[in-house]
Amino acid sequence: GGLDAALFAAWAEEIAAAVRADRDRLTALDSAIGDADHGANLDRGFTAVAEALAGGRPDTPGALLSLVGNTLIRKVGGASGPLYGMAFREAGKALGDAPAVSLADLDEALAAGLAGIRKLGSATEGDKTMVDALAPALRALTQAVQEGQDPAEAVGAAAEAALAGAQATIPMQARKGRASYLGPRSVGHEDPGAASTALIVRALHAAVSR
Amino acid sequence: GGLDAALFAAWAEEIAAAVRADRDRLTALDSAIGDADHGANLDRGFTAVAEALAGGRPDTPGALLSLVGNTLIRKVGGASGPLYGMAFREAGKALGDAPAVSLADLDEALAAGLAGIRKLGSATEGDKTMVDALAPALRALTQAVQEGQDPAEAVGAAAEAALAGAQATIPMQARKGRASYLGPRSVGHEDPGAASTALIVRALHAAVSR
Amino acid sequence: MKKLINSADSVVTDALRGLAAAHPDLRVDVKNQFVARASGPRRGKVGLVSGGGSGHEPLHAGFVGYGMLDAACPGEIFTSPVPDQVIAASSAVDGGAGVLHVVKNYTGDVLNFGMAAELCADEGVEVATVVVDDDVAVRDSLYTAGRRGTGATVFVEKIAGAAAEAGAPLAEVRRVAEEVNSRSRSFGVALSACTTPAAGVPTFELGDDEVELGIGIHGEPGRTRSAMRGARELVRVAMDALHEDMPLDGDVLVMVNGMGGTPLIELYVAFAEVAAYLEEKGATLSRNLVGDYITSLDMQGFSVTACLLTPELTRLWDAPVQTPALRWGR
Amino acid sequence: MKKLINSADSVVTDALRGLAAAHPDLRVDVKNQFVARASGPRRGKVGLVSGGGSGHEPLHAGFVGYGMLDAACPGEIFTSPVPDQVIAASSAVDGGAGVLHVVKNYTGDVLNFGMAAELCADEGVEVATVVVDDDVAVRDSLYTAGRRGTGATVFVEKIAGAAAEAGAPLAEVRRVAEEVNSRSRSFGVALSACTTPAAGVPTFELGDDEVELGIGIHGEPGRTRSAMRGARELVRVAMDALHEDMPLDGDVLVMVNGMGGTPLIELYVAFAEVAAYLEEKGATLSRNLVGDYITSLDMQGFSVTACLLTPELTRLWDAPVQTPALRWGR
Ligand SMILES: Nc1ncnc2c1ncn2[C@@H]1O[C@H](COP(=O)(O)OP(=O)(O)O)[C@@H](O)[C@H]1O
Ligand SMILES: Nc1ncnc2c1ncn2[C@@H]1O[C@H](COP(=O)(O)OP(=O)(O)O)[C@@H](O)[C@H]1O
Ligand SMILES: [Mg+2]
Ligand SMILES: [Mg+2]
Ligand SMILES: [Mg+2]
Ligand SMILES: [Mg+2]
Missing domain, CATH: 3.40.50.10440 (Dihydroxyacetone kinase; domain 1)
Incomplete structure (x- = not known):
């Protein structure tokens, strides 16, 4: 396969830029059903990731994603820090030390990441969390891989599914995380973590389309 | 003379009603250059006065004004409590124990009241205090008495002078009381104590005109 | 902000x-x-x-x-x-x-x-x-x-x-x-939202006649929005919620906590109502705290926490x- | 309100x-x-x-x-x-x-x-x-x-x-x-007015970019209205006012006091600046209080009070x- 460390570094940088640009939107979403810090949290985390990468880029996709995950765990805090951190770490672990990986490898790695989130946060689809964006994104990606689509096409489909998944959290009542405290009042708002997941998958699309 | 205890009791009741009606205006004036309590202070004081009178009216004008003064001192607090309290007390003292007093007696008694305020607060005219309404009111009253006007006319002239005096505090810079802390920023606002003095003299006019 | x-x-x-x-x-x-x-x-x-x-x-x-x-x-x-x-x-x-x-x-x-x-x-x-x-x-x-x-x-x-x-x-x-x-049990009430430095605007908007009942400490909206009431009624809502979940009885340690922007005089007003409530239920107000102990930045409001003491807990x-x-x- | x-x-x-x-x-x-x-x-x-x-x-x-x-x-x-x-x-x-x-x-x-x-x-x-x-x-x-x-x-x-x-x-x-x-000397700064229960409206209106300098404790407006600035600059205005009137020197007792509606975390931010100022002037931060001690209801803001200690005053x-x-x- 042809996805190398440079591609994954580009992904991380795309995320950092996207989070910075959408920081206030994410915080506003978190204001409605949370504690108004999601944008600041991810901005702090991915700024640290970008700095770490500027200081020296790991050679392999696996090491790179592990670095992203560990940096998020060390810098973000909150619920999203450990969850995203664990996801990138597990994805990195799944990629092993290959210098470049295939789209199918990436699909498997992201599935390992999702499993990490699920294990740590024990959320299932419909709980109004980041899982509601990541799970459909992965289904779309897996299917596209099976259909033999090229990376840009396949990840594009995943990004669309993530966005749709995030939108679909609007009518849900939260059952996990801070928004669950609101009970029925959590209905009618997009989940901030699902929204940021959609950003993250869109950033991957941007990276593979470069 | 013909001003008896009933007349002075009517005055106190007129003040209580006027203060109640203008409570918010007085507080708003005090908000601008003070601490937003003048209306509440006087309302509390004159409500207590009205209650005290309802419980038993003193027989003489002198005793009645002393009761008003002592009640204000016991109930109002702040700067205006001792100042108005002392004024009524000194006025009451000046009236002695006559069962009824003349307009000239009243004029002298109010002069004693003003002297009490001046002694306690050491304000002079132009300092932007209640003195700026009471002093011109007394000048008008004294002159009207000398001209032999009847009580309603004479006190009417005093009430007009008090109102004009209160208005004249607007361009002044405060040199006494809380408003003095504002320095030049006290300019452009009517002094709340001068405004309440105008109310009090107007209430006297209402009482003598009944 | x-x-x-x-x-x-x-x-x-x-x-x-x-x-x-x-x-x-x-x-x-x-x-x-x-x-x-x-x-x-x-x-x-x-x-x-x-x-x-x-x-x-x-x-x-x-x-x-x-x-x-x-x-x-x-x-x-x-x-x-x-x-x-x-x-x-x-x-x-x-x-x-x-x-x-x-x-x-x-x-x-x-x-x-x-x-x-x-x-x-x-x-x-x-x-x-x-x-x-x-x-x-x-x-x-x-x-x-x-x-x-x-x-x-x-x-x-x-x-x-x-x-x-x-x-x-x-x-x-x-x-x-x-x-x-x-x-121990707690219940919180917000009279206003708070503003985080990062967000710069209040986390929610409350009308002049509204309160949020059942808030946490992160400026999240509460469980329900309700009409503003006097201190006595608001304290009763909070105390009823505690009492329903854990009957208040025996020696009780109580904290009336300010959310950060509540004047202390108001917390004492609320505490008077808490004390009256406990007396009504026959519980003993044994120890207390009144003040800002666990806050939400500049939020106005209060929370009540009650702990049913044992002799050991009182000693500690x-x-x-x-x-x-x-x-x-x- | x-x-x-x-x-x-x-x-x-x-x-x-x-x-x-x-x-x-x-x-x-x-x-x-x-x-x-x-x-x-x-x-x-x-x-x-x-x-x-x-x-x-x-x-x-x-x-x-x-x-x-x-x-x-x-x-x-x-x-x-x-x-x-x-x-x-x-x-x-x-x-x-x-x-x-x-x-x-x-x-x-x-x-x-x-x-x-x-x-x-x-x-x-x-x-x-x-x-x-x-x-x-x-x-x-x-x-x-x-x-x-x-x-x-x-x-x-x-x-x-x-x-x-x-x-x-x-x-x-x-x-x-x-x-x-x-x-002892003090100087106060308001970021917002306060609201008395009797008046029901703020004692003055402050824009989002304004502060009142030289306030008392009764919700009166201050000596001057000024542009909002960061904590460092606001503390400097207050400390300069103290220092000009009474040079800060030797052992100093300092209170950074909240006006009632100021989050404690902000008072500590201000206190850090006060400590830096004293160090700059060569004075010794000997004793301190940080918190709400003399307030104006729900006003946001702070005051700084400094007292030049003597051994007797320190002991007391x-x-x-x-x-x-x-x-x-x-
Ligand atoms: N148990 C969970 N499983 C999966 N995602 C979760 C869980 N709890 C919270 N989240 C996600 O985390 C997001 C909130 O992140 P953030 O605001 O950074 O943290 P916090 O809630 O601690 O302030 C939520 O929008 C949700 O998507
Ligand atoms: N030294 C003084 N001499 C005369 N009148 C004074 C003096 N100080 C204050 N006043 C009057 O008192 C009024 C304020 O009364 P009030 O608001 O009831 O008391 P406080 O200022 O203590 O809140 C001022 O408007 C002014 O007219
Ligand atoms: Mg959050
Ligand atoms: Mg958080
Ligand atoms: Mg006043
Ligand atoms: Mg006062």
């Missing part, structure tokens, strides 16, 4: 510098972002470590000192600390008898402290954890992240701190902490404590 | 009921509206009585107790107490050695305490008075009512209280009180104190 800060990004570290300047009894590690007793760990004493997002001051750093916490890990505003902070603090205060983590039940706190505990174990620091979940506004069910941890945290930190100071072993300190938590509550925000007996 | 009260008229008495329920060490006389130590006067000890409008909590009732005040007389919101209250309190605490009135320099306080002092003398209670006037924002001249009394009141009450507790005679307690006042500051709002050493 106007805040007495230099910048939204530096508020936590700037405040830590202020804390260090104000309290020579504290060792403030600005780099690793934790606050510990300057005296260092005491050999054989269980260490107590807590932490959570900033914006709840004096919680937690204000409770570091003799008879209470050994260290606190302040995260960013309303954001749980990261595992590194907790690991650094736990290692710094371990006197060989292990460390108790006092964690408020929020997903972020539980996850970050949980990761830290695993890594502490790897480093040879024995860690036990108590998760505080006293907020009756949230039903503990499959459909929520469980009850939130709020006011009882102060009670747990004080009472478990006294047990640790007295030399109790880790299992015993944890038992006491869990007992305090299980005997009364034991000397010397921290910036709670002090008696020395 | 939303306030945690039952009614604007009952807020002071309601809060007094709460104070009584919370602090069994205090005797709260709701009828005569004063708060005294439950233990009563000590034979031969000078009594310390203070008072002023309510809305400044914990001042003054929060400072009644061992080592500080013997009694406090709370007036209505922002309104000086009436002479009757002061007379009743002074009589109640007189142990035969006389009573010191601690009065903040406001026309109303000075007049009402003055009347009370005269009447106390008639009743055989010896009264001395110290008038606190530490606010450098107001120039003391023929053209003002003189400097206002603000933050130094806390220092005077603590330090004179310690002298009285140690058995100093009335003249000596007054001398110490006057020394504290003459060595360090002496044990046990009140609802200030406690150490017992």
Whole structure:
């Protein structure tokens, strides 16, 4: 396969830029059903990731994603820090030390990441969390891989599914995380973590389309 | 003379009603250059006065004004409590124990009241205090008495002078009381104590005109 | 939004510098972002470590000192600390008898402290954890992240701190902490939202005639929005919620806590109503706190926390404590 | 306006009921509206009585107790107490050695305490008075009512209280009180106005980019309105005002005081800047208080008070104190 460390570094940088640009939107979403810090949290985390990468880029996709995950765990805090951190770490672990990986490898790695989130946060689809964006994104990606689509096409489909998944959290009542405290009042708002997941998958699309 | 205890009791009741009606205006004036309590202070004081009178009216004008003064001192607090309290007390003292007093007696008694305020607060005219309404009111009253006007006319002239005096505090810079802390920023606002003095003299006019 | 800060990004570290300047009894590690007793760990004493997002001051750093916490890990505003902070603090205060983590039940706190505990174990620091979940506004069910941890945290930190100071072993300190938590309930009411420095606008908008009932401590909206009422009625809503969940009886420790922007005179007005309520129920107002102990930045409102005391808990509550925000007996 | 009260008229008495329920060490006389130590006067000890409008909590009732005040007389919101209250309190605490009135320099306080002092003398209670006037924002001249009394009141009450507790005679307690006042200066900054229950609307309107400099504690506008700035710059304005009036040098006791609605984390941010300023001037930050001690209801903002210590004043500051709002050493 042809996805190398440079591609994954580009992904991380795309995320950092996207989070910075959408920081206030994410915080506003978190204001409605949370504690108004999601944008600041991810901005702090991915700024640290970008700095770490500027200081020296790991050679392999696996090491790179592990670095992203560990940096998020060390810098973000909150619920999203450990969850995203664990996801990138597990994805990195799944990629092993290959210098470049295939789209199918990436699909498997992201599935390992999702499993990490699920294990740590024990959320299932419909709980109004980041899982509601990541799970459909992965289904779309897996299917596209099976259909033999090229990376840009396949990840594009995943990004669309993530966005749709995030939108679909609007009518849900939260059952996990801070928004669950609101009970029925959590209905009618997009989940901030699902929204940021959609950003993250869109950033991957941007990276593979470069 | 013909001003008896009933007349002075009517005055106190007129003040209580006027203060109640203008409570918010007085507080708003005090908000601008003070601490937003003048209306509440006087309302509390004159409500207590009205209650005290309802419980038993003193027989003489002198005793009645002393009761008003002592009640204000016991109930109002702040700067205006001792100042108005002392004024009524000194006025009451000046009236002695006559069962009824003349307009000239009243004029002298109010002069004693003003002297009490001046002694306690050491304000002079132009300092932007209640003195700026009471002093011109007394000048008008004294002159009207000398001209032999009847009580309603004479006190009417005093009430007009008090109102004009209160208005004249607007361009002044405060040199006494809380408003003095504002320095030049006290300019452009009517002094709340001068405004309440105008109310009090107007209430006297209402009482003598009944 | 106007805040007495230099910048939204530096508020936590700037405040830590202020804390260090104000309290020579504290060792403030600005780099690793934790606050510990300057005296260092005491050999054989269980260490107590807590932490959570900033914006709840004096919680937690204000409770570091003799008879209470050994260290606190302040995260960013309303954001749980990261595992590194907790690991650094736990290692710094371990006197060989292990460390108790006092964690408020929020997903972020539980996850970050949980990761830290695993890594502490790897480093040879024995860690036990108590998760505080006293907020009756949230039903503990499959459909929520469980009850939130709020006011009882102060009670747990004080009472478990006294047990640790007295030399109790880790299992015993944890038992006491869990007992305090299980005997405590809280309920919060907001008269206004708060504004985080990062967001710059209030977390929600409340009308002049509205209140939020059942709020947490992170500026989230509460369980329900309701009509504004007098202090007596608002206190009754809160006390009824506590009493329904845990009948108030016997000796009670009560905290009437301000959310950060509530004048103290109003907290005393509320406390008078709390005392009247307890009397009505036949419970004894045995110990109390009235003031700002666990806040939400500039929010106006209050919370009530009640703990059903036992003779042991009362004794531990009364034991000397010397921290910036709670002090008696020395 | 939303306030945690039952009614604007009952807020002071309601809060007094709460104070009584919370602090069994205090005797709260709701009828005569004063708060005294439950233990009563000590034979031969000078009594310390203070008072002023309510809305400044914990001042003054929060400072009644061992080592500080013997009694406090709370007036209505922002309104000086009436002479009757002061007379009743002074009589109640007189142990035969006389009573010191601690009065903040406001026309109303000075007049009402003055009347009370005269009447106390008639009743055989010896009264001395110290008038606190530490606010450098107001120039003391023929053209003002003189400097206002603000933050130094806390220092005077603590330090004179310690002298009285140690058995100093009335003249000596007054001398110490006057020394504290003459060595102390304050300056206040408002980020927002406050709202009194009676008025129901903020006492002034401030834009989002404005602050009031040189405020008192009654929600009055300050000396000047100015552009909003960061904590460092605002603290510098306040510290420069103190330093210009009284060069900061040697051992300094500093209070960074919140006006009632300021989050504690912001006060620590400000305190860091105060500490840096003192270091820059070569003065020694010897003792400090950070928190809400003399407030203006829900106002956001802060004041800084500095006192140039002497060894005697430091010793008296360090002496044990046990009140609802200030406690150490017992
Ligand atoms: N148990 C969980 N499983 C999966 N995702 C979760 C869980 N709890 C919270 N989240 C996600 O985390 C997001 C909130 O992140 P953030 O605001 O950074 O943390 P916090 O809630 O601690 O302030 C939520 O919008 C949600 O998507
Ligand atoms: N020294 C003084 N002499 C005369 N009148 C004064 C003096 N000081 C204050 N006043 C009057 O008192 C009024 C304020 O009364 P009030 O608001 O009830 O008391 P406070 O200023 O204590 O809140 C001022 O408007 C002014 O007219
Ligand atoms: Mg959040
Ligand atoms: Mg006033
Ligand atoms: Mg958070
Ligand atoms: Mg007043």
